[in-house]
Amino acid sequence: MTKPQSLDELYARFDGMHMEGGWHRRFPALWPVPEENFLPYVWRYADVYPVLEAAGDLVSTEFAERRNLTMRNPVEGNRYATVRTLVAAYQMVKPGEIARSHRHTPNALRLILDGRGTTTTVNGKRVEMRPGDVMLTPNWAWHAHENAGNDDCYWLDFLDVPTVHLLEPMFFERHPNGLEAEVEDVEISPVAFRWEDTLAALESSSDDAGGMCAAQVELGDPALDTVRLYMQRLAKGATRTHRTTANSLFAVVEGQGKTCIGDTELTWARGDVVAVPAWRAYRHEASEASVLLRVTDKPVFEKLGWLREEIA
Ligand SMILES: [Fe+2]
Numbered sequence: 001m002t003k004p005q006s007l008d009e010l011y012a013r014f015d016g017m018h019m020e021g022g023w024h025r026r027f028p029a030l031w032p033v034p035e036e037n038f039l040p041y042v043w044r045y046a047d048v049y050p051v052l053e054a055a056g057d058l059v060s061t062e063f064a065e066r067r068n069l070t071m072r073n074p075v076e077g078n079r080y081a082t083v084r085t086l087v088a089a090y091q092m093v094k095p096g097e098i099a100r101s102h103r104h105t106p107n108a109l110r111l112i113l114d115g116r117g118t119t120t121t122v123n124g125k126r127v128e129m130r131p132g133d134v135m136l137t138p139n140w141a142w143h144a145h146e147n148a149g150n151d152d153c154y155w156l157d158f159l160d161v162p163t164v165h166l167l168e169p170m171f172f173e174r175h176p177n178g179l180e181a182e183v184e185d186v187e188i189s190p191v192a193f194r195w196e197d198t199l200a201a202l203e204s205s206s207d208d209a210g211g212m213c214a215a216q217v218e219l220g221d222p223a224l225d226t227v228r229l230y231m232q233r234l235a236k237g238a239t240r241t242h243r244t245t246a247n248s249l250f251a252v253v254e255g256q257g258k259t260c261i262g263d264t265e266l267t268w269a270r271g272d273v274v275a276v277p278a279w280r281a282y283r284h285e286a287s288e289a290s291v292l293l294r295v296t297d298k299p300v301f302e303k304l305g306w307l308r309e310e311i312a
Helices: 007-016 045-058 061-066 161-167 195-204 298-304
Strands: 041-043 068-070 087-093 098-104 108-114 118-122 125-129 134-137 143-147 153-159 172-174 215-224 227-234 242-244 248-254 256-261 264-269 273-276 282-286 290-296 309-311
Touching: 041 045, 041 264, 045 068, 045 087, 118 134, 134 215, 153 248, 195 215, 195 227, 215 298, 227 298, 242 282, 248 264, 256 273
Parallel strands: none
Antiparallel strands: 041 273, 068 087, 087 153, 098 143, 098 172, 108 134, 108 153, 118 125, 118 143, 215 227, 227 290, 242 309, 248 273, 248 290, 256 264, 256 282
16 A cells, blocks of 8 residues: 555545544544433323324234333434433233233333233232332343233333443343243332332432432332432422433323423423433422422443532
8 A cells, every 4th residue: 555645645545444533533522511412302191192092992912012102302313212321111001911021131110100900020020010100120030011900001111222222232032931930929029119108208208309309219229220210209399400411211200390401391290201311401390299200320320430410
């Protein structure tokens, strides 16, 4: 190969070698503070509910295991994620429907919105899920669910699938027998957080998350390797303003209000999901006493030394 004789020849040579000069980048590699990529957004249960009902009518039981609606962040170029590291979805399961046992490397959790009679079986322990309950299905745990009741059941799923997409260790498999053979019914499980227990813990909690709520309790510590969960009670009125390098999704368990993120105001009510991407200053303004479930990738940032938080 000859030696390039000019800068133009040098840059042309880079292209042919799939290389780039650090002084001559097409896109910067470092910048002083986190960029604003993913967008603040709200998905409203009232809008989703009739769509899920229609999906229940139109999408047959054979696809029922995938009858969920993922919340795709509207930022340009995004194909799947709700915020950079997490995805949220609404799911509806009709009476008699079963999702066969399977496991995957993504960590997942579920918040029940409406309907009784659905059980989730995690590693052979079967728990009935009721509204307000939170259920974990950690990395590689066998899990299945079944609606043995009379109600259509609605819940929210949260998974770290986008984190797995980034790091690539995606594995998924179905249980060889369809369902686990040995199943025990339990009322108490380390992967289930009961609404009544959460409410009682909130009553006695003095943790106000630095003024970001009236009281909060953490479910698990952390709930999953990649996810922390906080159930937060808001009093009527505004919280302080919070900014963190971690990403958050807020699910409205009770109440109504709005979340202000820069110039964006996102109003919410029960069952809605609010996306607060990394490093966006936000505050909540509840118009009545409310409860939010905060789902955040904070453990990832803690482990890697990248958690920065400010409360103003
Ligand atoms: Fe799953």
